[in-house]
Amino acid sequence: MGNFKVEKTKNSRRMMRTKVIAGNWKMNNDINGTIELISGIKSILAGKKIDAKLIVCPPFTSLETAKELLKGSDVGLGAQNMYFEENGAFTGEISAAMLKSVGCEYVILGHSERRTIFGETDELINKKVKKALDSQLKPIFCIGETLEERESGTTFDVIKRQIQAGLSGLSDSDMKAVIIAYEPVWAIGTGKVASPAQAQEVHAFIRSELVKLFGAVSAENTVIQYGGSVKPDNARELLGQPDIDGALVGGACLKAESFVGIAE
Numbered sequence: 001m002g003n004f005k006v007e008k009t010k011n012s013r014r015m016m017r018t019k020v021i022a023g024n025w026k027m028n029n030d031i032n033g034t035i036e037l038i039s040g041i042k043s044i045l046a047g048k049k050i051d052a053k054l055i056v057c058p059p060f061t062s063l064e065t066a067k068e069l070l071k072g073s074d075v076g077l078g079a080q081n082m083y084f085e086e087n088g089a090f091t092g093e094i095s096a097a098m099l100k101s102v103g104c105e106y107v108i109l110g111h112s113e114r115r116t117i118f119g120e121t122d123e124l125i126n127k128k129v130k131k132a133l134d135s136q137l138k139p140i141f142c143i144g145e146t147l148e149e150r151e152s153g154t155t156f157d158v159i160k161r162q163i164q165a166g167l168s169g170l171s172d173s174d175m176k177a178v179i180i181a182y183e184p185v186w187a188i189g190t191g192k193v194a195s196p197a198q199a200q201e202v203h204a205f206i207r208s209e210l211v212k213l214f215g216a217v218s219a220e221n222t223v224i225q226y227g228g229s230v231k232p233d234n235a236r237e238l239l240g241q242p243d244i245d246g247a248l249v250g251g252a253c254l255k256a257e258s259f260v261g262i263a264e
Helices: 031-045 060-070 096-101 112-116 122-134 147-151 155-166 196-214 216-221 232-239 256-263
Strands: 019-024 052-057 076-079 106-109 138-143 179-182 223-226 246-249
Touching (some): 031 052, 052 256, 060 076, 096 122, 122 138, 196 223, 232 246
Parallel strands (some): 019 052, 076 106, 138 179
C-alpha cells in the first residue's frame, strides 16, 4: 500500500483536533453494571485533567440511567445504533428522536458487527448518517476492511467505497459533526492490533479521500478514530500518529481503569 499525505494550502491553518475516546459497550451491562461502570469512571476522573473527550455508549436499556449518572460530568453519552425513520411499524428499532429524548449526543453507525452480522449496507448506513445529522446527533461513522480484503490488497478500495457511499450527499458543513472510526475488522475483539504504521497509513488515506469529497479544511478538522483491540498499553503509540485522533474502544471500555487509562 502507498503513502498518503493531506496536502495543505499555504493559508490553511491546522486546527488542533481534540482526541476523542468512545467506549462501545456492545451487548454488555444491565442497569446494575451500568451504575457500577459509570460510577467507577467518574471516581477515577475526579480531580484529573484529561486532554481528551470521553464518550460512553451503553445499550439502549441503560441510556436513561447513564444520562442521570453523567449529569455534571464532561463525559458524553452515545448510542450504539438507530434507524433512519421517525416512527412507525419498525419493531425493535430506535429512532433518533428517542435517543435525543434520553440525552444522547452521539450515535455509532455502520459498525462492522452491524454490517456483517445484521447485513447493513452502505446505502442503509448513509440513510442513518443523514437522519442523525438532521436530528442534531453526531454520528460516529465506522469503516474498515476484513482480513480477506486486507490480504487481497483491496483495503483502500473498500475504505474508499465505504466513505463515498456512507457519506454521500453530505456537505462540508455536515462533516463538522461527523466522527469517523477506522476499525479493521480483523482487529476487533481478536487481540490483533494494526501496527501504528498500518493504522496511520489507512488514516492518512481516509483524510486524503475527505479532501477530495469535502475540501482540505474539512478533512483536516475531521476526527478520525482508530478501533480494534485498543488498550492502555498500546494507546500512546497508536494515538501518537499524526492522523489518529482517538479511539473507539470495545472490550477495554468495560473496565473503568482501562477506559480512563487509554485516555490518560
